[in-house]
Amino acid sequence: MDLQQDYFSLFGLPQGFDIDKDRLEQAYRDCQAQVHPDRHAHRSDAEKRVSMQWATHVNEAYRTLRKPLLRARYMLSLRGVDAGIETNTAMAPAFLMEQMEWREGVEEAREGGDVSDLEHMRQRLDLHERELHQNLSGQLAEDVTDGELAADTVRRLMFIEKLQIEIDDALEALED
Amino acid sequence: MAYSEKVLDHYENPRNVGAFAKDEAGVGTGMVGAPACGDVMKLQIKVNGQGVIEDAKFKTYGCGSAIASSSLVTEWVKGKSLDEALDIKNTAIAEELALPPVKIHCSILAEDAIKAAVADYRKHQEAKGE
Numbered sequence: 178m179d180l181q182q183d184y185f186s187l188f189g190l191p192q193g194f195d196i197d198k199d200r201l202e203q204a205y206r207d208c209q210a211q212v213h214p215d216r217h218a219h220r221s222d223a224e225k226r227v228s229m230q231w232a233t234h235v236n237e238a239y240r241t242l243r244k245p246l247l248r249a250r251y252m253l254s255l256r257g258v259d260a261g262i263e264t265n266t267a268m269a270p271a272f273l274m275e276q277m278e279w280r281e282g283v284e285e286a287r288e289g290g291d292v293s294d295l296e297h298m299r300q301r302l303d304l305h306e307r308e309l310h311q312n313l314s315g316q317l318a319e320d321v322t323d324g325e326l327a328a329d330t331v332r333r334l335m336f337i338e339k340l341q342i343e344i345d346d347a348l349e350a351l352e353d
Numbered sequence: 354m355a356y357s358e359k360v361l362d363h364y365e366n367p368r369n370v371g372a373f374a375k376d377e378a379g380v381g382t383g384m385v386g387a388p389a390c391g392d393v394m395k396l397q398i399k400v401n402g403q404g405v406i407e408d409a410k411f412k413t414y415g416c417g418s419a420i421a422s423s424s425l426v427t428e429w430v431k432g433k434s435l436d437e438a439l440d441i442k443n444t445a446i447a448e449e450l451a452l453p454p455v456k457i458h459c460s461i462l463a464e465d466a467i468k469a470a471v472a473d474y475r476k477h478q479e480a481k482g483e
Contacts, residue, residue, distance in 0.1 A: 263458050266385040266465040273384040276393045280414040332388040339391020 183255055183297040184238035190349075193309075194249060205239040208349050230339040237353050245310050252317050258324030260331045268332060276313060276336050283340065287346065295351070299344045356417050357451035363421035368428050371410045373397050381474025383466045387458050392419045396466035398430060398438070400474055406430045406438055411466075418456040420461035422446050435471050 186191040188204035188260050212231035220228075241247045268276075279298070286294040295350050316327035356364065372395070373380045379400045386393045392415030399408040409427035413420050416434035425446060430438045446452075 260388075263387075264461065266387055266462055267469070268386045268388075270384050272374060273386050273393055273395075276386060276391075277395060277412070278416070284414075289456070334384060335388040336391045336393070342391075344475045 180234060184251065186240050187235070187238050188242070191241075192252070192255075192319070194245070194252065194314045196248065198243075199209070201239070201242055205235065208235045231334050245313070246331065246338060249313050249317060249327065249334070253324055253328060256324050258328055260328045262332065262335065265328075265332060268336075272333065272336075276340070279340050281349055283343050287350065290351055292348065292351055295344050295348050299341065299348075302337055302341055302344070305332065306341075309334050309337065355393055356421075359425075359450050360421040360452070362419055363424040363449055363450070364417040367411075367420055367424040369408075369424065370412060372412060373399055373408075379474075381470040381472075381477065383469030383471070383473055385462055385465045385469055387415070387419070387462045390416065390419075392416065392459070392462060394419065394423050394462050394466045395422060396427065396463070396470050398470045398474060399466075400435065404434055406433050407409050407437070415462075416459065417455070418450065418452055418459040419462060421450050422452075422459045423466065425449060426467055427461045430467060435474070438467055439471055441467055 182191070188201060188208065190200060190204065207231070211230050223271065241251050250260055250262075279302075282298060283295065285291075286298070293317055304329060313330050315321070316330060321327075371384075375397075377384050377399070381398045381400065383396045383398075384394070385396075392413065394411065394413045394415065396411045397409065399410075401407045409428050409430050411423040413423045426441060429441055441464060443457070443460040443464040446463055447457055450460070452460055458482045
């Protein structure tokens with residue numbers, strides 16, 4: 178195994194946003210079995226350190242590829258595209274307005290104890306998230322050279338994720 | 354994470370929360386968002402006939418540092434000309450509120466919100482002039 182290999186190659190998967198989850202799981206388990214530190218218990222300290230490093234690398238690769246948003250961000254980084262997560266504050270005004278309305282809606286539903294409203298919002302968001310994932314699949318295709326569209330979708334998904342957390346928090350608070 | 358006293362003060366007693374009507378004369382609206390944390394910020398300025406910002410309002414959905422940053426800049430921009438307002442740097446906001454490095458993007462958000470509000474105001478003025 179080679180630490181410089183990208184995560185897709187590490188697991189023997191084709192590089193793409195749409196991923197075969199079963200294949201990923203299987204490849205992860207195979208890799209893990211190879212590098213697990215316990216397998217190297219009888220070896221020297223140096224060898225144990227290397228195998229520990231490997232185990233960490235494999236876990237990180239798995240965690241990254243398993244989550245669609247992390248996977249997309251990783252693919253952008255492989256292409257040298259900065260998604261501007263920390264710096265790009267200029268989202269489309271209509272999108273930001275919509276985010277504002279969502280957040281207001283969640284706040285109102287939380288204060289009003291409206292569980293069904295929150296659940297309904299969660300469903301709409303999940304649907305929207307799936308649409309954005311579908312967009313990413315095309316935007317991150319191998320023959321697409323401009324990464325900016327995918328970067329924009331990634332930024333949008335970051336907001337969607339935040340909203341989902343807010344809704345889940347609200348639902349949890351109302352359950353108590 | 355421990356917030357500084359100034360952050361807590363602005364967070365617990367935010368100044369100038371609210372909104373002006375978007376199409377009210379002399380109002381500029383800036384909408385910005387920080388993907389890293391999903392924060393959204395709306396900052397509005399109200400500019401008088403002399404080109405001075407006489408009032409400002411904000412609404413922010415975000416962490417304490419984001420709310421404090423926007424609250425602080427609504428105080429800072431009042432009484433300033435547009436160009437003076439554009440001179441407000443995120444580093445000054447971060448310094449005033451003693452923001453830790455991981456919260457610097459909250460101050461960037463506030464700086465960008467002022468810039469967006471001023472740009473929106475100027476756009477409206479140009480449209481009127483045509």
